[in-house]
Amino acid sequence: MxxxxxxxxxxxxxxxxxxxxxxxxxxxxxxxxxxxxxxxxxxxxxxxxxxxxxxxxxxxxxxxxxxxxxxxxxxxxxxxxxxxxxxxxxxxxxxYIEGMTLEAYMKGYQGHIPQREIIPFALQVLDVLDYLHTRQTPVIYRDLKPTNIMLTPEMEFKLIDFGIARSYKPELNQDTVKLGTVGFAAPEQYGAGQTDARSDLYSLGALLLYLCTGGKYSEWTSGVERYIRGELPRHLIPVIRKLLRQHPEERFQSAGEVIEELRRSAEFQPAQHGASVSEPSNTLLEYAGTRVVAVLGVSSGSGATHTAIAVSHYLARRSCSVALVELHSTAKAFARLQAVVEGAPAGRTSSSRRFEVDGVHYWQQTSRADVISLLGGSYRFIVLDLGSGQDNERLEEFLRADYPLVVGSGAEWRAQEIIGLARSLQRHPQHKWNYCLPLAPLEAVRRLRKELDHEKVFALPFHSDPFERDGEMDQVLDELFRGAIPDTRKKRFGFLKRQR
CATH class of the missing domain: 3.30.200.20 (Phosphorylase Kinase; domain 1)
Structure with a gap:
């Protein structure tokens, strides 16, 4: 008190x-x-x-x-x-964040939250720790624990209570104030050293151990392995063990290093055809890390869905496992496409929200909670079709994506639509953003690059069938995804040809 x-x-x-x-x-x-x-x-x-x-x-x-x-x-x-x-x-x-703490959420599951949620949760926490630790003046959170993590009704995790967060000061040998929660705080928070990014990583290890043992343990003690739930991926144990090393130099040295370790070695459960997003499969596949592409149109009719489909099939042709998610509940485009693909009579809808075209798994009218579940699947890429809506839920998914794509007109008289979006969100980092202008001349690209002071502006060529390979479109997407995917090819689905 x-x-x-x-x-x-x-x-x-x-x-x-x-x-x-x-x-x-x-x-x-x-x-x-x-x-x-x-x-x-x-x-x-x-x-x-x-x-x-x-x-x-x-x-x-x-x-x-x-x-x-x-x-x-x-x-x-x-x-x-x-x-x-x-x-x-x-x-x-x-x-003010509406929802419940992770501690309360765990109690609802009697300490055993679904195992498929643990690694996606860890990656979300690592995402925000990486942001804090890589600022020009690093920020150390110092109190990562279940009661300081809020779970919103949309299944979004947020850190709360920055009461003892502090800036890292290299010239200091130790912290001015020793604070933290016993059981989750790193040993140096009570010793003679200064806390740094590795202290937060220790707390993450304590938190993961707490989740994996049903709330019984947050410190690595003799015999704790017996209490780790048997259905959890085995690769998590050495990751947690390294996070919980007593000496900071023996732990992972950055949040990015942990992210890469999880993405390199994790085994996830893939989604199966016709199954619910939230229902796990029994088959385990090697997983190299999910990347999220979010496609947001600046206005209705700007071509967000067309671009999302083209991007998804480009990635699938590069031998990537891809889920294309329609993240707006009133959209009808995927339902119409499913009817064509499955040859359904006019007016009849399928009972399944998932269908497949040339290796791309399409998910209709998907919720954010479903997206979180898909992040625990076997997909190399998840492409989010956000449409042109800019409500909080879709904007947040756009802002956290690995590859945020803004689709807008290259016409000079409509350039303010894109510029206005960028300025309205200027408090958010925009270095990862990619601007895609369908049918735009090169002069429009140069003009927008100058106006936004941003190099990642691309003109998308005429591409009538987004399912079909197009050499010019591939060149643009090769540049956009440079270094992220292998250069292989797959057979393709000729959508327009099947319509004839």
């Missing part, structure tokens, strides 16, 4: 803007409240109140500025910071 009582209660107004609604949680030196925004009616925030000694205020201000600068889909935005000197309280205002 807080050593000093909070001055806040229901109806209290802080920062002349946020009205307290209720208490969300209480920690050692802080409380978190839900608050409504008086300037933005209907908007709710989480307000964290902490007590600080006067001599700590300068450090706290610096750390608050660091947290406000963070921008990642798996982190709550921290939008405001202010102080109340008379009480010694400081306040962080951040996104």
């Amino acid at each position: 807080m050593q000093k009582p909070s001055r806040l209660e229901y109806g209290s107004i802080v920062g002349e803007r946020y009205r307290i609604v209720r208490t969300l949680g209480t920690g050692g030196m802080s409380r978190v409240f839900m608050a409504e925004d008086l300037k933005l009616p209907g908007k709710q925030w989480a307000v964290k109140e902490s007590v600080a000694e006067p001599q700590m205020m300068k450090l706290i201000r610096t750390e608050a500025e660091m947290l406000i600068s963070l921008s990642h889909p798996r982190l709550p935005r921290i939008v405001d910071f202010f102080e109340h000197p008379p009480s010694g309280a400081v306040y962080l205002v951040m996104d």
Whole structure:
């Protein structure tokens, strides 16, 4: 509990803007409240109140500025910071995240969450740790544990509670404050060393061990292997063991190194024809790591679905296992295509949401929870057809993709559609974005590259049948996916020819 009582209660107004609604949680030196925004009616925030000694205020201000600068889909935005000197309280205002903690989610499964969710979960956590650790001034989270991970209703994992996160300072020999949760914190958080990225990786190992033993263990002790669930992939044990080494130099040295290890050695369960996305198969295949391609149109009719299909079949011809996912619940394009492929009478729909064309697995009207399950499958690539909708769910999938593709018109009078999208999301990193302009002249490509100060702008040639190989289109996609795929070819499906 807080050593000093909070001055806040229901109806209290802080920062002349946020009205307290209720208490969300209480920690050692802080409380978190839900608050409504008086300037933005209907908007709710989480307000964290902490007590600080006067001599700590300068450090706290610096750390608050660091947290406000963070921008990642798996982190709550921290939008405001202010102080109340008379009480010694400081306040962080951040996104209110609806859902339940990972700890509560585990209790719902009596500690045994589905094994197919564990590695995709680990990769999500590693994604955000990699973001934090590779910033110009690395950020060390220092309190990775089940109660600090929120699971949203859409099956999205988010880190919460940055109360003891800190910037890594190479000139220091040790941390100023020793904090962390016993059982999940690295040994150096209580010793004489300074915490760094490897400390967070230790905590990830503790968290994975906790998940793999049904909540029984978070430290590697003698005989713990007997409690690791038998159905889990065996390659996880040496990964967890290395993460939990007592000495930092013996662990993985970066989140990226762990990601590559999991992608190189993991065995996943592939999806089977006609099966539900969430139903596992009994066959295990070697897995080289799933890459996600997200295709987003800037406006209706921009060609997002056509481009997503062309990209998927290009990847399949390169001997890649590919799932093409229709991630918008009202779309009808895949249903019409399935009827043609399966020769169904007009007006009759198939009971299966999954069908196959030339090795590409198509998934109709798929939810985010299904996408998370597919990430635990055998696919080398998952291509998300996001359509032209820009709701929060689809935008978040676009922002976290390995290959985000924006599809828009190359016409000069419509260039502002793409520029407007880029500017509206300028707080998010855009170095991975690829802009695809169907039928655009080279002058339009040069103009947009200059306007956006971005080199990854491509003109897509005329390509009437996205299932069919086209030499010019392949050249463009070779450049877009350079270094990510082998250069092999497969037989192709002539969709337009079958229509004739």
